Amino acid sequence: MKFTVLLSGGLDSTTLLAHLIDAGHEVACLSFDYGQTHRRELDAAAHFANFYDAPHSILRLPGIFSGSALTHDAEMPDGHYTDESMRVTVVPNRNMVMLSIAASMAIQNGSDGVAYAAHADDRGTYLDCRPAFIAAMREALSLCHWEPPMLLAPFADWSKCDIYKEALRLGVEVGTTWSCYAGGSSPCGVCGACSARSEAMKGTT
Amino acid sequence: MKFTVLLSGGLDSTTLLAHLIDAGHEVACLSFDYGQTHRRELDAAAHFANFYDAPHSILRLPGIFSGSALTHDAEMPDGHYTDESMRVTVVPNRNMVMLSIAASMAIQNGSDGVAYAAHADDRGTYLDCRPAFIAAMREALSLCHWEPPMLLAPFADWSKCDIYKEALRLGVEVGTTWSCYAGGSSPCGVCGACSARSEAMKGTT
Secondary structure, three states: OEEEEEOOOOHHHHHHHHHHHHOOOEEEEEEEEOOOOOOOHHHHHHHHHHHOOOOEEEEEOOOOOOOOHHHOOOOOOEOOOOOHHHHHHOOOOHHHHHHHHHHHHHHHHOOOEEEOOOOHHHOOOOHHHOHHHHHHHHHHHHOOOOOOOEEEOOOOOOOHHHHHHHHHHHOOOHHHOOOOOOOOOOOOOOEHHHHHHHHHHHOOO | OEEEEEOOOOHHHHHHHHHHHHOOOEEEEEEEEOOOOOOOHHHHHHHHHHHOOOOEEEEEOOOOOOOOHHHOOOOOOEOOOOOHHHHHHOOOOHHHHHHHHHHHHHHHHOOOEEEOOOOHHHOOOOHHHOHHHHHHHHHHHHOOOOOOOEEEOOOOOOOHHHHHHHHHHHOOOHHHOOOOOOOOOOOOOOEHHHHHHHHHHOOOO
16 A cells, blocks of 8 residues: 655654555655754655655645744743643644645545554643544545545554664664754754653653 | 634635624634635635735645646536536645644634635535535544634535525625636636536526
8 A cells, every 4th residue: 555654754753654664555755844943854854755765745834833832932841741831832733734735645646545653652742643633533534535545643552662662673763863842953852852752762651 | 703714715705704704703814825727716815804804814835736627737627516527626635734724823813713615515526515524624623732623614504505695695795706717817607616606696506
């Protein structure tokens, strides 16, 4: 089968890309330039699409998302993903926007469906990674077109530590993935994304 | 209440705008420049947003939609909306993309929800105007954020003729709305959109 994958260039989506290829699927990659602080992630996305020999589109979404620490509109908090303070990193309805555009492109490029790397450790802060949201999106997508795209979220019940282990199993260049939210040229080590990544690698999540 | 309205500048969405204002709601308008043949509709959208004194955003979505007669990628058919031939005017997953972006902006601008002018006469050709799709999108939107936007589609069970009658009741400048798909400077009179508009005005739908 063929899937259009939301690829940010972070650990989770890069591992999803490798996971689908390992399962024998054909993939097309889609990334978004939406004014994120951590635009650096798009370099990682381009690297991995090229590495896995997958077609890659980077779409600009100027002027759509705001009101989040990820788009320079609030101060980036340090700390753990599960903290209440992490809510300022929520980009309103980001996953529905990205999945709906990916679904449009999937229909156009002949994919059987779309895939994204929602996982269980994101559920607290990001509602659009929860199983109920995924099920509702799956239903809406099943009704959007004559040949509707499937919605895959194979890591929905996995911890980030499970994803890290899968990355190791698949030989993903983990060091080249980019998670940090802070917008610097090297990972800050203290933002929510860096904290979650570090804990996953220590097997503590 | 406040709603973010998908406004194309056609008869249906312009009447929806007037309908919500008549009901006492505050509105914000959102239009999309996605490479449509009938870009002329955006002039009508801007006119009506200004006429009704509503804030208006026109977002560019370059490179997302293709494969449709509405984006120059197939020949525009003459005839009636209900014809099988009209399927080439389907822009894949357009309404989900537009509604999901409208929902993101609604959360950001403090709207209580989003509204679009899906109606019963569009159901045959456009799956993303059907009640089942609307219900599934309403469910997905209810799960996307801590303060989720409502989804209004008050014309979902109306015919286009019902909408035309509502436009007359509300004094909408019907002649200034723009429906034609063909991309000319005056309505072609033979495309699906012109046919449906003409039949609605004759009370034959």
